[in-house]
Amino acid sequence: MITHRSSTRSGILYMLAASFLFALTMAFAKLLSSSMGSVEVTFWRNAIGLIVISITLYHSPIHNIGGRPYTLIFRGIIGTIALLTFFYTISATSLSNAIVYAKTEPIFTAILAFIFLNEPLKRTTIIAILIGFLGVIILSGTEWNTLYFMGILTGFLSALAYTSVRSLKAYYDERSVVLSFMIFGTLLPIAMMSIGEFYPVNIFGFEFIPFVFPSSSDWLWIIFMGVTAAFGQVYMTRAYFYAKAGIVSTVSYSVILFATLFGIVLGDMLPTSTIILGGALIIFSGILLTRQK
Template sequence: MIISPSHITNTQRGILLMLAASFLFSLTMLTAKLLAGSMGAVEVTFWRNAVGLGVLFVFLYRKPIHNIGGRPYTLIFRGVIGTIALLTFFYTISATSLSNAIIYAKTEPIFTAILAFVLLGEKLKLRAVFAIIIGFIGVVTLSGLEISYLHIMGILTGFLSALAYTSVRSLKAHYDERTVVLSFMFFGVLIPLLLMIGAEFITSEAFAFALNVFVMPHGLAWLWIVLMGFAAAFGQLYMTRAYYYAKAGLVSTISYSVILFASFFGVLLGDVLPSPLIMAGGLLIIMSGILLAREK
């Protein structure tokens, strides 16, 4: 028996949309990994947002934006912080396996819960505190009990992403969601462009993730760039729609399917399987995120 689209419930639509978004986000990671061999994380960030801007403008043409406005500095903050988070994320993709990179990024719910408590005054239930503790144990375990540049960049990805998402909460009542995405993509083009110019004159080991010179893409790189931009843009769109159809806690839990997709693509690329210690840390982080999602 074939179920027609009209018989699918909103919850089922939300689940299917989040699964599609997770697949597209993992495809974004795959193409970013393929590009990492010929260009730095800064340029990957630039192209990801440049193509995404083109896709977004098509949607804006079809349905113009209407904003209440009133929080321009928060809007700018979201764009800048989100861009820096993307820079650190693409750096971790270039420096480690896809499964490790996405698990680092999935520390975001842990930091979001803490920031919501500190900045927005949201209450933390005992279960949420327990989940946060589990998450931090997972972070320490994932690092292999070492503090390296890669580990710092991975954790920074989670923290900055949480800061960006927390700021979005205060923007929802003032701006169309496409305006928030537009701010993110605009700075996602401008900041990498400035960094690539600066990289011609500046060198720094501490900021190696943010200083790459521009390298003109050639051959298959152009295909990966276009595929990355479209996958990221539509992944964002499907994720947003998923939260519209289903409860946030359920959608957040389903979003962890991106780890499975990313791990599969990583195996295709020849990634080495993680050690038992790293796998244990990853499982604790995933458990923490799911427990926090159930609180939503």
């Protein structure tokens, strides 16, 4: 018989494993960024994920109630753009900085849930949001360049995607939501790279550049990136099955530690005191917000 305590422990261990694998995914994406743009990295990340999801469909077909196709499409498109901005920040800054920006997602999720899902804003929630934005200001300082804009945009778009997922739970199998993300995450980069074949442009850090056929070593990183991301998703899902969302969400911040360690191995500089302070406030804000769920 599985006790509540052992179930919670299993959830924590699964989330730690997921965080470790997601940090590895970031590290492989960072290695690939030296030879290809963030658009192509996004393409490979989702193309491999699409194969993995398709295999699961073969063994266990999807059963949907349906009824919200436009929301499903919206989630796929927004999730893809969020991944594009995230991989851009990975290529432009350290892994620790990139993941801290992505972790602003709970701040925007609380605001969007209040606006679109009519979820109340408690006093603690408002305080947490203000603390989070203070962390963002400290992290960015007075230099609001493309990197900082894309970093914050990652958090905002991730929050949009997460909020839309919450509204889809009653209508679609979770694999349908993931499949929507994977399909658009493959098609949109293909469209961008196709445009880049004739009109190479750079819009807010999104480089519309032609497809670059991966080298032999790149294929290794591509496969590792896809596999670690897929298993990371599996373990994250199991974590939420075994333990409460507030506990799992709090443990998920361990990805920042793993990403920082992998970043140092890859040559990233140690975080400055300003980055540590700003990041700590964002993490504290996120933990407060997840505890409200």
